[in-house]
Amino acid sequence: MDKVAIVGFYQVKPGLDIMMSPYEMLFEATRGALDHAGLKRDDLSTVIGCNNDYYDGKTISNCFKVEAGGAYMKDESKVEMDGAHAVMYGLMRILSGNHKLAMVYGISTPSCFPYESVRILETDPTFDRPINLLNGYTAGGMQMRAYLNAFGLSEEDIAKVAVYNLKNAAKNPLAIPEAQKSNITVDEVLNSEILSTPLRKLMYPILCDGVTALILAPERQARKITDKPVWITGVGHFNDTYYLGDRDLSTSSSMEKAAEKAYKIAGINDPKSEINVAELFGHTACEDLILAEAAGLADKGKGLSLIDTGKLNPSGGTMAGYTPSVNGLTRIVEAVKQIRGEAEGYQISGANKAIASGQVGFCAQNNIIYVLEGGE
Amino acid sequence: MTLNLDDEQDVTITKGMVRAEFNFWVGIVMDKFYDGLQEKKFIGTKCSKCGKVFLPPRNRCGDCFAKAEDFIDLPETGILKNFTVTNIKISERKSRNVKKDQIVGLVQIDGADTAMIVPVLNINPEDLKTGMKLKVVWAKNIKGHPDDIAGFEPIGGV
Numbered sequence: 001m002d003k004v005a006i007v008g009f010y011q012v013k014p015g016l017d018i019m020m021s022p023y024e025m026l027f028e029a030t031r032g033a034l035d036h037a038g039l040k041r042d043d044l045s046t047v048i049g050c051n052n053d054y055y056d057g058k059t060i061s062n063c064f065k066v067e068a069g070g071a072y073m074k075d076e077s078k079v080e081m082d083g084a085h086a087v088m089y090g091l092m093r094i095l096s097g098n099h100k101l102a103m104v105y106g107i108s109t110p111s112c113f114p115y116e117s118v119r120i121l122e123t124d125p126t127f128d129r130p131i132n133l134l135n136g137y138t139a140g141g142m143q144m145r146a147y148l149n150a151f152g153l154s155e156e157d158i159a160k161v162a163v164y165n166l167k168n169a170a171k172n173p174l175a176i177p178e179a180q181k182s183n184i185t186v187d188e189v190l191n192s193e194i195l196s197t198p199l200r201k202l203m204y205p206i207l208c209d210g211v212t213a214l215i216l217a218p219e220r221q222a223r224k225i226t227d228k229p230v231w232i233t234g235v236g237h238f239n240d241t242y243y244l245g246d247r248d249l250s251t252s253s254s255m256e257k258a259a260e261k262a263y264k265i266a267g268i269n270d271p272k273s274e275i276n277v278a279e280l281f282g283h284t285a286c287e288d289l290i291l292a293e294a295a296g297l298a299d300k301g302k303g304l305s306l307i308d309t310g311k312l313n314p315s316g317g318t319m320a321g322y323t324p325s326v327n328g329l330t331r332i333v334e335a336v337k338q339i340r341g342e343a344e345g346y347q348i349s350g351a352n353k354a355i356a357s358g359q360v361g362f363c364a365q366n367n368i369i370y371v372l373e374g375g376e
Numbered sequence: 377m378t379l380n381l382d383d384e385q386d387v388t389i390t391k392g393m394v395r396a397e398f399n400f401w402v403g404i405v406m407d408k409f410y411d412g413l414q415e416k417k418f419i420g421t422k423c424s425k426c427g428k429v430f431l432p433p434r435n436r437c438g439d440c441f442a443k444a445e446d447f448i449d450l451p452e453t454g455i456l457k458n459f460t461v462t463n464i465k466i467s468e469r470k471s472r473n474v475k476k477d478q479i480v481g482l483v484q485i486d487g488a489d490t491a492m493i494v495p496v497l498n499i500n501p502e503d504l505k506t507g508m509k510l511k512v513v514w515a516k517n518i519k520g521h522p523d524d525i526a527g528f529e530p531i532g533g534v
Contacts, residue, residue, distance in 0.1 A: 133493050243490060
């Protein structure tokens with residue numbers, strides 16, 4: 001794979017209600033990413049956005065984001081999945097040879113719509129939708145039960161992951177204040193409200209508004225723009241079936257395949273020892289472990305051991321704040337910051353090979369994973 | 377909130393909610409499934425290559441990418457593969473007032489290789505166990521629609 005780097009990025013500080021319009025937030029992010037890379041808007045040749053029409057309440061919603069996204073009179077397109085998928089779209093445009101610099105952003109404002117209710121529109125309209133029992137809570141509850149049962153683990157084990165994530169969030173200045181819990185205990189997590197058994201409130205991320213943007217550049221340009229390019233050295237993307245009743249929810253086959261492919265491209269033989277940092281988009285504290293295991297960072301059922309190493313989601317992951325269409329992009333930027341040595345307060349020392357992932361669908365139906373590396 | 381735009385027209389704005397009605401053709405295979413429900417029967421499909429039995433049915437096997445158009449009659453009994461219990465409304469549009477425990481089960485009908493998401497009834501949540509045998513409870517008014525499945529209840533007591 002030709003070398004493509006992430007050369008600039010910007011995260012709008014997320015919040016439960018930022019009181020900015022989506023376009024104001026988006027402009028702050030895209031202008032911020034250009035300034036971070038020392039670039040002008042004229043330098044961009046393509047802009048890829050990620051958002052979702054039914055989150056935005058209007059169709060072809062990217063048409064409203066042209067100016068704020070930096071796409072005025074430019075090549076522009078949109079992905080309706082996760083921000084991490086938009087990065088692949090930008091990457092492909094650059095690798096085609098037809099584009100140089102790509103702006104990629106993800107945006108949503110869940111303070112404006114009932115996210116869990118809207119997820120009913122993700123369900124199969126011929127059966128699951130009329131039955132009306134599937135949302136993020138119930139899917140997360142069944143997934144957690146499957147994981148605990150498969151490996152003989154307890155709710156306390158997942159509570160430990162939640163505590164780890166929320167304590168990490170306390171060190172991340174871009175985590176939402178509601179998720180920054182430096183004194184949280186396992187008991188508090190285990191006594192928090194039941195969302196859908198055995199899943200509890202403090203094992204589930206808090207929705208927040210946010211925008212993240214980054215800039216991709218091919219090798220020649222990247223070396224001119226920054227002395228700290230972070231290279232995308234591998235990518236894998238696989239889809240499982242929609243139907244939860246067809247899948248083994250204790251693991252993630254699509255993540256297994258995606259990671260296998262990304263590692264092959266990047267020449268990684270032993271992810272356990274070679275990967276220093278993993279920023280993974282899990283929908284719950286339990287799913288963080290499932291995805292980390294599927295990505296080969298730990299044996300099946302042994303993901304809990306990763307919290308002792310500190311290399312899983314040092315930013316707090318999505319438990320630091322969950323923004324649909326943005327989560328995967330934020331995970332990539334957090335991994336980039338680690339490799340650049342700029343994760344102030346939560347830096348993993350010596351981080352030079354990271355993975356970052358995005359997903360869509362119930363119980364992570366679809367996973368996309370990147371291998372990111374610093375240096376030459 | 378109601379805004380008076382003029383003397384004759386009131387516009388009601390409901391915070392955070394949109395209405396987005398849409399129709400879907402359910403397709404040949406799901407039509408057959410709905411017809412089966414009308415007769416209080418489960419009709420699945422079978423992959424022509426690997427023999428996997430799907431319920432709810434589909435016309436293809438994603439793995440083999442082969443046709444799954446052979447219909448197969450399935451019984452009213454199955455096992456509870458997974459479950460979760462919540463008292464939080466699933467969809468604000470449909471069950472705003474539901475405050476009691478809703479038991480969500482992944483039930484695999486005997487003879488099927490897939491499980492479907494259905495309500496579990498007539499059992500205390502603390503008595504639920506994966507692997508337990510269940511039987512369908514049909515709705516009072518059958519209309520050839522997924523709502524005909526009122527839920528599943530334990531066979532022979534708990």
